[in-house]
Amino acid sequence: MKAVHISGKGKVSLLKKGKPIPQKGEVLLKIRYVGFCGSDLNTFLGNNPMVKLPVIPGHEIGAIVEEVTEGVPDVIKKGMACTVNPYTHCGYCSSCRNGRPNACRYNQTLGVQRDGAMCEYLVVPWEKVIAGEGIDVHTLALVEPMSVGFHAVSRAEIADTDTVMVIGCGMVGMGAVVRSVIRGARVIAVDVDDEKLKIAKILGAEYGINSKTENVHDRLSEITQNMGADVIVEAVGSPVTYRMAVDEVAFTGRVICIGYAKSEVAFETKYFVSKELDIRGSRNALPEDFRAVMQYFKRNDISETFISAVYPPERACEALEYWATNPGKVFRILIEF
Numbered sequence: 001m002k003a004v005h006i007s008g009k010g011k012v013s014l015l016k017k018g019k020p021i022p023q024k025g026e027v028l029l030k031i032r033y034v035g036f037c038g039s040d041l042n043t044f045l046g047n048n049p050m051v052k053l054p055v056i057p058g059h060e061i062g063a064i065v066e067e068v069t070e071g072v073p074d075v076i077k078k079g080m081a082c083t084v085n086p087y088t089h090c091g092y093c094s095s096c097r098n099g100r101p102n103a104c105r106y107n108q109t110l111g112v113q114r115d116g117a118m119c120e121y122l123v124v125p126w127e128k129v130i131a132g133e134g135i136d137v138h139t140l141a142l143v144e145p146m147s148v149g150f151h152a153v154s155r156a157e158i159a160d161t162d163t164v165m166v167i168g169c170g171m172v173g174m175g176a177v178v179r180s181v182i183r184g185a186r187v188i189a190v191d192v193d194d195e196k197l198k199i200a201k202i203l204g205a206e207y208g209i210n211s212k213t214e215n216v217h218d219r220l221s222e223i224t225q226n227m228g229a230d231v232i233v234e235a236v237g238s239p240v241t242y243r244m245a246v247d248e249v250a251f252t253g254r255v256i257c258i259g260y261a262k263s264e265v266a267f268e269t270k271y272f273v274s275k276e277l278d279i280r281g282s283r284n285a286l287p288e289d290f291r292a293v294m295q296y297f298k299r300n301d302i303s304e305t306f307i308s309a310v311y312p313p314e315r316a317c318e319a320l321e322y323w324a325t326n327p328g329k330v331f332r333i334l335i336e337f
Helices: 038-045 143-156 171-182 194-200 216-224 239-248 269-276 287-299 314-324
Strands: 002-008 010-018 024-036 062-067 083-084 121-125 130-132 163-167 186-191 208-209 229-234 249-255 278-281 306-311 334-335
Touching: 002 038, 002 314, 010 314, 038 306, 038 314, 062 121, 062 143, 130 287, 143 171, 143 229, 143 249, 143 278, 143 287, 163 171, 163 216, 163 239, 171 186, 171 194, 171 229, 171 287, 186 194, 186 216, 194 208, 208 216, 216 239, 229 239, 239 249, 278 334, 306 314, 314 334
Parallel strands: 163 186, 163 229, 186 208, 229 249, 249 278, 306 334
Antiparallel strands: 002 010, 024 062, 024 121, 024 334, 062 083, 083 130
């Protein structure tokens, strides 16, 4: 079978591998679409501290069940469209014991700490298969990144009384925008690209601020009558946006951190105390977040809004090069098998 392979900075090739054979309790999937994640782009650029190279990337999956084995429940049937929960959990670390397996200390995400799904066939435990009835298979490849944004909103405990500012309107940030809107919050989207801000407003954000051309502090003060945002979701991962989140959040507000900053961040720590902030990390997603995204996609046929391009596996390197040189213009690039 064909498999996309990243062996180092800027090094992408197409491998030939044997078709995997499922064992008892496992499911063989025919991969149809896999999305390139920001972590995959950082792997390509040599900026991903989490990755274990060499690696087959990919954990945003739209697939068809090819084969089931003994021990797989009848609800999982051959020919069924599905996506995959791409995380592992050990079951005994503190995160798992506390009912938060998404943050397992020993998690290995497909395409990061272990080979991923950017290949023609993939074997997974049946428990990781998420049925996608009523959703197009290419849309299923968008579920995982949106679910990360949905999970961040749960971590923030956002309610209809909140004003929420989402910094970064990529796929994950858009997930945070969408679920905040669903929960009735007033949403302010921040990005450096006007087209992404336009889409965020179509999805329900009340305001859009271009941080490249506008003064975020002044605009936010105007919108909130100098209060600041009750919740700020950081979905970029840069020192500038991390500091922005702490500086601009309201007194007694919540800051939710999704993005990984690639360098150390210097904070005015007096704000941690004087504002009595809740600063919370948000990692991966839980099964209920996946289900919530899928319900949203069943009600809203907007997948084409998020798909920037579709490439064959033979052009995976070209796809990553395009994203690297046009970062502000890409939501998701799919590889089609």
